[in-house]
Amino acid sequence: MENLGLIFAPLFSYKLLIVLFFGTIFGLILGVLPGLGPTTGGALILPFTMTLDPLSAIVLLTAIYCAGTYGGAITAILINTPGTPAAAATCLDGYPLAQKGEAGRALGMATVSSVIGGIASVVVLIFFAPLLANLAYEFGQPEYFALAIFGLTMLASIGEGSPIKNLIAGAFGILISTVGKDFMTSIDRFTFGINELTEGIGFIPVVVGLFAISEMLTQSTLINQIFNRVALKAVKLPSIDDYKKTWKTIIRSSGIGSFIGVLPAEGGTVASLIGYAEAKRWSKKPEDFGKGSIEGIAGAEAANNAATGGAMVPTLALGIPGSATTAVILTGLIIHGVRPGPDLFREQPEFLYGIFGSMLIANILFFVLGFFGAKIFARITLVPNKLLWPMIFAVSVCGTYSLNQSIIDVWLMLLFGVIGFFMRRYGFSVVPVIIGLILGELVEGTLRQSLVIFDGNWLMFLQRPIALTFFVLSLIALSFPLIKRKKKNDKV
Amino acid sequence: MNDVHKEKGTNKSLSLFFKSSFIVSAVIIVISSILLYFTFTFDIVPPILNRGIQPATFPKALLILIIALTLLTYFISLKNPWKNEKKLPNSFYITLLSFVVFIIISKFLDFFLGIALLSIIVSYFWGERRVTYLIMVSIIFPLIVFVFFETILGLRFPPGIITNLYYG
Numbered sequence: 001m002e003n004l005g006l007i008f009a010p011l012f013s014y015k016l017l018i019v020l021f022f023g024t025i026f027g028l029i030l031g032v033l034p035g036l037g038p039t040t041g042g043a044l045i046l047p048f049t050m051t052l053d054p055l056s057a058i059v060l061l062t063a064i065y066c067a068g069t070y071g072g073a074i075t076a077i078l079i080n081t082p083g084t085p086a087a088a089a090t091c092l093d094g095y096p097l098a099q100k101g102e103a104g105r106a107l108g109m110a111t112v113s114s115v116i117g118g119i120a121s122v123v124v125l126i127f128f129a130p131l132l133a134n135l136a137y138e139f140g141q142p143e144y145f146a147l148a149i150f151g152l153t154m155l156a157s158i159g160e161g162s163p164i165k166n167l168i169a170g171a172f173g174i175l176i177s178t179v180g181k182d183f184m185t186s187i188d189r190f191t192f193g194i195n196e197l198t199e200g201i202g203f204i205p206v207v208v209g210l211f212a213i214s215e216m217l218t219q220s221t222l223i224n225q226i227f228n229r230v231a232l233k234a235v236k237l238p239s240i241d242d243y244k245k246t247w248k249t250i251i252r253s254s255g256i257g258s259f260i261g262v263l264p265a266e267g268g269t270v271a272s273l274i275g276y277a278e279a280k281r282w283s284k285k286p287e288d289f290g291k292g293s294i295e296g297i298a299g300a301e302a303a304n305n306a307a308t309g310g311a312m313v314p315t316l317a318l319g320i321p322g323s324a325t326t327a328v329i330l331t332g333l334i335i336h337g338v339r340p341g342p343d344l345f346r347e348q349p350e351f352l353y354g355i356f357g358s359m360l361i362a363n364i365l366f367f368v369l370g371f372f373g374a375k376i377f378a379r380i381t382l383v384p385n386k387l388l389w390p391m392i393f394a395v396s397v398c399g400t401y402s403l404n405q406s407i408i409d410v411w412l413m414l415l416f417g418v419i420g421f422f423m424r425r426y427g428f429s430v431v432p433v434i435i436g437l438i439l440g441e442l443v444e445g446t447l448r449q450s451l452v453i454f455d456g457n458w459l460m461f462l463q464r465p466i467a468l469t470f471f472v473l474s475l476i477a478l479s480f481p482l483i484k485r486k487k488k489n490d491k492v
Numbered sequence: 493m494n495d496v497h498k499e500k501g502t503n504k505s506l507s508l509f510f511k512s513s514f515i516v517s518a519v520i521i522v523i524s525s526i527l528l529y530f531t532f533t534f535d536i537v538p539p540i541l542n543r544g545i546q547p548a549t550f551p552k553a554l555l556i557l558i559i560a561l562t563l564l565t566y567f568i569s570l571k572n573p574w575k576n577e578k579k580l581p582n583s584f585y586i587t588l589l590s591f592v593v594f595i596i597i598s599k600f601l602d603f604f605l606g607i608a609l610l611s612i613i614v615s616y617f618w619g620e621r622r623v624t625y626l627i628m629v630s631i632i633f634p635l636i637v638f639v640f641f642e643t644i645l646g647l648r649f650p651p652g653i654i655t656n657l658y659y660g
Contacts (some may be wrong), residue, residue: 048645050645051644051645096595138584162565164561164563164564164565164568167557167561168520168558168561168562168565171554171557171558171561172558174554175527175551175554175555175558178550178551178554182547185547185549187534187535187537188534188535188550189531189534189547189551190527190530190551207508217584217587217588220581220583220584220586220587220614220618221578221580221581221583221584223581223583223619227646277660323603379537382565383622384619385618386614386615386618386619386620387615387620387625387628387629389614389618390610390611390612390614390615390629391611391629391631391633393607393610393611393614394607394611394633394634394637395637397594397607398607398637398638398641398647401603401647402641402647403644403646405650406649407598407599407603407650410594410598414594414595417591418588418591422516425577426512426516426574426577427574444550447545447550448550451545
């Protein structure tokens, strides 16, 4: 708690303020453009962050994360297409309200509830992350192994799509992490005689390929899509009546979003759907939902932005990403030589509290920029895909090449782009691949070290209470979709 | 009549092989099996240097898990079929082909020529016909990116017929 004062440090650093300002603008642009969003945008900008110091780099990425999550609402309300997957639930009531000529009111509510959700989640992050990090001091290798397994199973069970397909994708991600020299014995694995592969497959080609290039291929199948855009005069602050209708929803969704965000899963997307469903369940007028309910917008937007701070909790405290974008942020931390976990809290509090403070400022900045600039940002959606995506390709290729100056990385990026496209086409989420890749070394390393400690006796895992708890939780997480399906069948 | 039924039955069983769930599962299983075969070619560490398990054990376990889960997905799909995906449009195949063109040109001629060609192919076949915009996307923008990476990030791009002109 003595470090709380450090939260305000970014306010006194002009460099961080500039990074925050541009990160917020960039995040808004990315959020507004359907198909991009903070995850793909974060992946694209990762190589550029190498020119910055670690704190500025992570501040840039987190500003993109906060603003990008909100930016998705602008497109959801004005063109009925979520700029980010997390804004899908916002379309349900945002667009109908905009069609009634109240686009400004819809955007005003989305902006206010996003900011409240976002700030509430940063408060959760500030108080909860150090507690979780303290708990992690008790963790040894077996506990970390069990935790990583828990993270992957949670992702499989409450992420989007089929849990089994998510598990396959997660295992594929871990498999990619095994390419190269074995870090314990230096024996080559899956290198096929290619020298460049002995160092393993980097995060950047996989992340940029799976998100940006696969999206480019997806967009190539949608070139005849026509968007109906609703005109926006100006963003309006919600009226007293709107606040009276929505304040409980905003508080509830902020709590839901922060909680869902902490769980290692696809944070914002799941949070907004649950936030929306709960808003409808508790509403006095549930029949208005889907027809332009202001509560529906508040419920979805407060939840998806609240997930941003929540998702940063396991990312910073344990090194387990809480969402797709935090997986990219974690990649940023790793390539800048920062290893998240309890030691980071003890050794570099100014770094962590700088991130917390920056997230708070980013929320305030996107409120101001969103409120006054939504009309301008909405015009960005007019940039046609036939011009936008070739430019994104150029940036992706150069960015990927720049990290190791390796043409093999560029080819790998294209390969993962094609793999990502087909994965998405057949219902496999690409997010577990990234999280599997990030957690791969942790999973294998901790498993092997645990077996050394246990002298090869696998049953010893069950004698460690914390590890056993995580294994039980993993089993519950895996059986959750089965219970859900059974309940659904029983209802039918 | 019997023959007609037989034919229908044959078509039904044949159509199973053309279902996306079958094709996707088959592709995953074949690739995983090939990779699993490769794991048997990994060097074996003598027991004194072995840390817990052999280097091949973990990838082997992952591949077996992937194969088992894929089989499970396939058997579930027999009961709950996957949704039918629309046929991919020509613009997808052209974009994919432009990736191949980029790889060949960037490897044998020039990295930036590859980017320019890909940009013009994608932009044109996605519907852009205005010459100024095509020039902007294929020449001006890559040039800006090149200058940015070269000067601000201090990156040196691979040699090629155009890049060599810049580097002298």
